[in-house]
Amino acid sequence: MPQQRTVAVLAVLGFQLVAGCAAVSQAQPAQPAQPAPPAAAAGAAAEGGHAESDVTFSQEMIVHHRKTIMLAEPAVERGGSAYVRDLARELIDGEKKDITQMTSWLRSWKAEVPDESHMGHDMPGMVSADDVEALKGLSGSAFDRAWLKALADHLDAGVKMSEVAQAMGRHAPTVKLARRLVEEQREQVAAIKERLA
Numbered sequence: 001m002p003q004q005r006t007v008a009v010l011a012v013l014g015f016q017l018v019a020g021c022a023a024v025s026q027a028q029p030a031q032p033a034q035p036a037p038p039a040a041a042a043g044a045a046a047e048g049g050h051a052e053s054d055v056t057f058s059q060e061m062i063v064h065h066r067k068t069i070m071l072a073e074p075a076v077e078r079g080g081s082a083y084v085r086d087l088a089r090e091l092i093d094g095e096k097k098d099i100t101q102m103t104s105w106l107r108s109w110k111a112e113v114p115d116e117s118h119m120g121h122d123m124p125g126m127v128s129a130d131d132v133e134a135l136k137g138l139s140g141s142a143f144d145r146a147w148l149k150a151l152a153d154h155l156d157a158g159v160k161m162s163e164v165a166q167a168m169g170r171h172a173p174t175v176k177l178a179r180r181l182v183e184e185q186r187e188q189v190a191a192i193k194e195r196l197a
Contacts, residue, residue, distance in 0.1 A: 050171035057165035125157025
């Protein structure tokens with residue numbers, strides 16, 4: 001075979017080989033994105049997670065709310081003024097809703113939900129069973145004043161708890177709840193102190 005013809009044949013074969021490779025490359029589907037390594041996936045999950053302070057807040061605030069309800073229930077019937085009776089009903093309704101929400105968070109985190117027997121006797125500032133018992137011998141305006149004073153101290157303790165959660169919390173809904181409780185309970189304490197003045 002003449003040398004020029006050989007060169008021409010090789011050139012044609014080379015062109016066909018390149019064209020064939022290009023066609024195969026274009027025909028192959030795009031490879032799916034590889035999943036993130038486990039470490040990266042764990043990091044992404046942690047960004048939307050929670051901190052230990054969120055767990056502690058829900059556990060302690062559930063106890064605080066239960067004690068608020070314990071204090072409020074007698075006032076619904078025995079409050080001397082409509083203000084006291086209405087405030088007691090409002091507190092009971094609101095605290096029950098918050099308890100339901102915080103309980104669902106704790107369960108989703110596989111954390112312990114305080115049982116009804118745990119009433120936080122060692123938590124400073126909270127109303128005690130003795131405080132509630134002392135109200136039984138009172139009525140009318142005397143009941144209202146004693147009840148409002150006990151409630152103000154109890155709510156003030158709740159504000160302090162919520163301020164810690166607001167500063168240290170990582171779970172956005174928990175921080176939002178803490179912020180709301182700080183605002184609401186500060187207003188309630190201010191209104192109570194004004195009535196007691």
